[in-house]
Amino acid sequence: xxxxxxxxxxxxxxxxxxxxxxxxxxxxxxxxxxxxxxxxxxxxxxxxxxxxxxxxxxxxxxxxxxxxxxxxxxxxxxxxxxxxxxxxxxxxxxxxxxxxxxxxxxxxxxxxxxxxxxxxxxxxxxxxxxxxxxxxxxxxxxxxxxxxxxxxxxxxxxxxxxxxxxxxxxxxxxxxxxxxxxxxxxxxxxxxxxxxxxxxxxxxxxxxxxxxxxxxxxxxxxxxxxxxxxxxxxxxxxxxxxxxxxxxxxxxxxxxxxxxxxxxxxxxxxxxxxxxxxxxxxxxxxxxxxxxxxxxxxxxxxxxxxxxxxxxxxxxxxxxxxxxxxxxxxxxxxxxxxxxxxxxxxxxxxxxxxxxxxxxxxxxxxxxxxxxxxxxxxxxxxxxxxxxxxxxxxxxxxxxxxxxxxxxxxxxxxxxxxxxxxxxxxxxxxxxxxxxxxxxxxxxxxxxxxxxxxxxxxxxxxxxxxxxxxxxxxxxxxxxxxxxxxxxxxxxxxxxxxxxxxxxxxxxxxxxxxxxxxxxxxxxxxxxxxxxxxxxxxxxxxxxxxxxxxxxxxxxxxxxx
Amino acid sequence: xxxxxxxxxxxxxxxxxxxxxxxxxxxxxxxxxxxxxxxxxxxxxxxxxxxxxxxxxxxxxxxxxxxxxxxxxxxxxxxxxxxxxxxxxxxxxxxxxxxxxxxxxxxxxxxxxxxxxxxxxxxxxxxxxxxxxxxxxxxxxxxxxxxxxxxxxxxxxxxxxxxxxxxxxxxxxxxxxxxxxxxxxxxxxxxxxxxxxxxxxxxxxxxxxxxxxxxxxxxxxxxxxxxxxxxxxxxxxxxxxxxxxxxxxxxx
Numbered sequence: 030x031x032x033x034x035x036x037x038x039x040x041x042x043x044x045x046x047x048x049x050x051x052x053x054x055x056x057x058x059x060x061x062x063x064x065x066x067x068x069x070x071x072x073x074x075x076x077x078x079x080x081x082x083x084x085x086x087x088x089x090x091x092x093x094x095x096x097x098x099x100x101x102x103x104x105x106x107x108x109x110x111x112x113x114x115x116x117x118x119x120x121x122x123x124x125x126x127x128x129x130x131x132x133x134x135x136x137x138x139x140x141x142x143x144x145x146x147x148x149x150x151x152x153x154x155x156x157x158x159x160x161x162x163x164x165x166x167x168x169x170x171x172x173x174x175x176x177x178x179x180x181x182x183x184x185x186x187x188x189x190x191x192x193x194x195x196x197x198x199x200x201x202x203x204x205x206x207x208x209x210x211x212x213x214x215x216x217x218x219x220x221x222x223x224x225x226x227x228x229x230x231x232x233x234x235x236x237x238x239x240x241x242x243x244x245x246x247x248x249x250x251x252x253x254x255x256x257x258x259x260x261x262x263x264x265x266x267x268x269x270x271x272x273x274x275x276x277x278x279x280x281x282x283x284x285x286x287x288x289x290x291x292x293x294x295x296x297x298x299x300x301x302x303x304x305x306x307x308x309x310x311x312x313x314x315x316x317x318x319x320x321x322x323x324x325x326x327x328x329x330x331x332x333x334x335x336x337x338x339x340x341x342x343x344x345x346x347x348x349x350x351x352x353x354x355x356x357x358x359x360x361x362x363x364x365x366x367x368x369x370x371x372x373x374x375x376x377x378x379x380x381x382x383x384x385x386x387x388x389x390x391x392x393x394x395x396x397x398x399x400x401x402x403x404x405x406x407x408x409x410x411x412x413x414x415x416x417x418x419x420x421x422x423x424x425x426x427x428x429x430x431x432x433x434x435x436x437x438x439x440x441x442x443x444x445x446x447x448x449x450x451x452x453x454x455x456x457x458x459x460x461x462x463x464x465x466x467x468x469x470x471x472x473x474x475x476x477x478x479x480x481x482x483x484x485x486x487x488x489x490x491x492x493x494x495x496x497x498x499x500x501x502x503x504x505x506x507x508x509x510x511x512x513x514x515x516x517x518x519x520x521x522x523x524x525x526x527x528x529x530x531x532x533x534x535x536x537x538x539x540x541x542x543x544x545x546x547x548x549x550x551x552x553x554x555x556x557x558x559x560x561x562x563x564x565x566x567x568x569x570x571x572x573x574x575x576x577x578x579x580x581x582x583x584x585x586x587x588x589x590x
Numbered sequence: 591x592x593x594x595x596x597x598x599x600x601x602x603x604x605x606x607x608x609x610x611x612x613x614x615x616x617x618x619x620x621x622x623x624x625x626x627x628x629x630x631x632x633x634x635x636x637x638x639x640x641x642x643x644x645x646x647x648x649x650x651x652x653x654x655x656x657x658x659x660x661x662x663x664x665x666x667x668x669x670x671x672x673x674x675x676x677x678x679x680x681x682x683x684x685x686x687x688x689x690x691x692x693x694x695x696x697x698x699x700x701x702x703x704x705x706x707x708x709x710x711x712x713x714x715x716x717x718x719x720x721x722x723x724x725x726x727x728x729x730x731x732x733x734x735x736x737x738x739x740x741x742x743x744x745x746x747x748x749x750x751x752x753x754x755x756x757x758x759x760x761x762x763x764x765x766x767x768x769x770x771x772x773x774x775x776x777x778x779x780x781x782x783x784x785x786x787x788x789x790x791x792x793x794x795x796x797x798x799x800x801x802x803x804x805x806x807x808x809x810x811x812x813x814x815x816x817x818x819x820x821x822x823x824x825x826x827x828x829x830x831x832x833x834x835x836x837x838x839x840x841x842x
């Protein structure tokens with residue numbers, strides 16, 4: 030059985046090896062940058078969790094309870110993410126993957142097929158959570174002196190937490206595909222998953238978890254301890270893993286969670302395999318059905334045509350095409366739900382700042398927060414540009430034969446892509462900045478500085494996303510959501526952060542002059558320093574707009590297919 | 591109409607197309623044959639402007655593709671071997687988009703779309719997303735897109751793949767009619783019967799070089815093979831008649 034299973038998984042393993050080899054050949058800088066950022070992230074997470082745990086250790090009696098509660102919350106979040114991601118991944122690996130025709134036609138035993146595909150689903154959907162868990166567990170191990178047995182026991186306690194959602198997620202997908210066609214299920218799932226994730230994040234923020242850290246908010250200490258002792262739910266595997274780990278770190282190791290976890294894994298595997306044997310053949314057949322959809326294109330033509338009429342034909346058709354592709358693909362437009370959640374949370378956080386609770390907040394603090402908010406808003410815009418603008422060139426990959434063989438001027442293509450991405454980003458940037466400034470009640474001077482800066486920054490961020498997207502294209506990737514996580518996406522984010530830092534540092538000179546003058550009650554002096562600094566910031570943004578677009582265009586001229 | 595001058599494409603140490611010279615005049619249907627990996631697709635993609643030659647030049651209707659790409663491409667319609675199109679557009683929308691790439695729009699384009707969809711029996715599917723089309727239907731849609739701007743020459747890579755017999759026949763008729771009206775077709779194919787039946791002249795390419803070219807009669811003369819079929823000529827010229835122990839392969 031093991032040999033047969035290994036045989037099914039061998040092509041995947043071989044593909045992964047070749048990919049690693051190709052990455053290595055691509056140059057050591059790439060490997061170093063990825064490794065460097067990865068290590069930085071790991072150390073960052075480790076540092077934060079370690080500090081929190083050290084703080085908890087300082088609190089007598091309830092310290093371990095707090096640490097357990099925190100771990101329980103983290104593992105519960107992992108479990109939810111894993112369940113969602115397994116449902117979506119299972120759809121690809123069990124029903125839409127390109128190797129399915131060969132595997133289903135070959136005399137492969139159904140159980141080997143199920144276990145092979147389950148393993149593939151598990152790996153694809155869990156690797157990120159696995160990597161994220163390493164520094165967190167390391168922080169717990171170091172803080173509480175876990176010893177050498179900690180590492181193998183963590184594996185024994187954590188691996189079931191990956192297997193259970195994989196089995197459950199695959200089962201949910203199997204049932205769904207038997208109800209809807211596979212392609213329709215994918216659309217449906219992406220919307221549900223994004224909606225659920227958005228709602229989860231929104232709920233977590235709105236319940237204001239930071240209040241849990243303030244015991245003074247409870248009537249008495251006993252209430253607080255009672256709350257901490259209550260398990261989130263005794264039937265959740267994440268709770269069993271938490272109990273197992275905390276018993277290992279504080280007190281004596283309890284075997285019961287291990288037994289519970291692994292017997293559940295066994296039961297789930299049996300249940301999953303039986304369900305697979307029963308429903309998969311019918312589901313796979315249904316999965317072959319195409320999504321039959323007639324589209325009423327006239328709506329687009331009526332709404333968009335008058336707006337884009339003054340443009341040249343090629344630009345006009347490109348913009349209409351890009352918008353249609355975006356809004357007809359639920360995996361794309363559903364991301365807007367997350368975006369809306371992000372904006373609400375952003376504004377909620379500004380509103381929740383303890384600025385207007387008591388006495389009047391110093392003018393200085395409001396100005397500094399509003400100024401630094403530019404950097405934060407810029408970062409949010411960069412993340413959105415990475416998701417929506419960065420992949421836009423890569424997504425043309427398969428159709429590049431058409432674009433390159435036609436007399437289309439690539440400048441027209443770049444122009445259309447730039448403005449289709451930039452205009453919505455600009456609207457969002459202005460909403461975030463203006464609303465934040467209104468909430469903070471900033472002065473008209475700061476309002477103008479913020480608005481002008483964010484407009485220039487948005488133009489530059491958009492150009493950088495498009496430019497880097499052309500320099501590091503991912504023509505093989507069909508899923509737009511995977512493209513920003515590539516090496517090019519990383520380089521784009523790092524460059525954008527450098528741009529944000531440069532602009533903020535340059536503008537800090539006139540803004541600090543303004544704060545000083547206001548503090549002394551003097552009028553704002555518009556001197557050479559102020560004009561020079563703002564001109565320099567504008568020049569940086571203009572260069573960051575023009576150069577990436579030029580480089581991107583040159584790179585596109587060299588594309589070969 | 592299409593002229594290749596010492597056209598070369600190198601990928602590192604591999605020379606896919608090696609100093610290729612070819613001239614296809616107006617009003618000719620030219621067949622491009624060769625074994626797998628001979629350099630046919632690479633040559634066609636260079637003519638279409640998708641790949642940049644390492645050396646040499648491509649002329650389309652008197653325009654140098656490198657110097658005047660816009661006017662050269664305006665004359666050309668390209669049909670690739672793999673029908674990748676935007677999945678979330680309908681057939682009619684795709685054709686409208688392609689016409690836009692050639693700077694055409696308005697009622698004239700709308701009429702042309704109706705005409706082409708009717709010709710390829712896609713009218714019933716015109717408002718359906720391409721993702722629901724079969725391979726053959728996509729191929730028909732791409733052929734329509736290559737004709738939408740009324741090109742002067744068509745470069746086509748493996749046109750018959752995925753087409754039903756009726757579609758294949760229609761395509762042959764379209765190409766013949768197109769060249770009879772003064773157009774030029776350069777077609778790469780593995781279907782030797784098609785090449786033999788419709789092409790005015792044929793070139794056989796191997797390892798990036800033309801090893802034989804001319805009409806069927808000229809090719810027979812070249813290979814000193816009296817009344818051989820194109821298949822026999824092809825195998826003789828490309829060295830493909832290797833002895834194979836078929837029985838052993840089939841019976842195990």
